Amino acid sequence: MTTSTKIALIGAGNMGGALVAGWLRTKRSGVAPQDLLLIDPAPADAVQDLIAQHSLRHAAAASAKLLADADLLVLAVKPQALEKIAVALAPLLPAKCAILSVMAGVTMTRLTTMFGDRPVVRAMSNTAAALGAGISVCVANDAGAPIEKLVTRLLKPAGPVEWVNDERLVGSATAVSGSGPAYVFLLAEALAGAGFAEGLPRDLAEKLARQTIIGAGALLAGSDKTPQELRRSVTSPGGTTQAAIDVLMGGGGGLPELVRQAVSAAERRSRQMGAEPPGR
Numbered sequence: 001m002t003t004s005t006k007i008a009l010i011g012a013g014n015m016g017g018a019l020v021a022g023w024l025r026t027k028r029s030g031v032a033p034q035d036l037l038l039i040d041p042a043p044a045d046a047v048q049d050l051i052a053q054h055s056l057r058h059a060a061a062a063s064a065k066l067l068a069d070a071d072l073l074v075l076a077v078k079p080q081a082l083e084k085i086a087v088a089l090a091p092l093l094p095a096k097c098a099i100l101s102v103m104a105g106v107t108m109t110r111l112t113t114m115f116g117d118r119p120v121v122r123a124m125s126n127t128a129a130a131l132g133a134g135i136s137v138c139v140a141n142d143a144g145a146p147i148e149k150l151v152t153r154l155l156k157p158a159g160p161v162e163w164v165n166d167e168r169l170v171g172s173a174t175a176v177s178g179s180g181p182a183y184v185f186l187l188a189e190a191l192a193g194a195g196f197a198e199g200l201p202r203d204l205a206e207k208l209a210r211q212t213i214i215g216a217g218a219l220l221a222g223s224d225k226t227p228q229e230l231r232r233s234v235t236s237p238g239g240t241t242q243a244a245i246d247v248l249m250g251g252g253g254g255l256p257e258l259v260r261q262a263v264s265a266a267e268r269r270s271r272q273m274g275a276e277p278p279g280r
Contacts, residue, residue: 005150006035008070008097010062010085012043015102016076018130020050022157025132029157037066046130064092072150073115075101079273082106086114093118098147100154104174105273108141108167119144121151124170124178129158136161137173168271175266183262188213 009016023031033054041060051058059066073093077085082103098119099111108120120141128134136155140148155161188209195205219230235241248255
């Protein structure tokens, strides 16, 4: 890999757009606007703004000419769309081009079957990457070791980067952090709804729920204490918080068991997606 890495991004939706925003936000990514090629017939609105602001190269479809200098192909499309895209894309890639996939459930075995024997890295991040507040878990195939430093540099603007040796752990990470923002948004939604049910005006209930989630996240980020220790520190015995926690922790394992089941379901679906025949 040269210092100036030519990157072709396939899929300029939420996740692809989050990565592009991170690359352009900080010079530490090492990505200059002229090194980027975005391929998507209908980029997300935020990505269209980035294209206009930074004069990024954009095309509705790939071609051999467009991809001739590509060092890295970043796959950020829906997993269900990959097979059709790969059939058209694989013959166009130069031999030097490595693969970085940020798609859930698509295994490295499937990727090498589609794109040939080349360096491949799977990474799972989340949409908080757009704010630099995500986290990525990565795994490389045997040929992918030389691009691990490059991938780390590209993903660091999105948040911390962790590497694992077992590809199955990427599915587990998908279930925890990849899907995790939706769990937190659901909690905020439920908390606001409960506040409204107790008589708060809806807009105030939503504001309280939103800021409570933001504040709790800031406390987690700014403390060395475990979540359990932080929870206990704001739960006075016999107080209002204790009354609520008793409900959340009770009845068949309570919230912890429900979250365990939810994460297990997401991880199981990730494995199913990896095992599904291409094109399904």
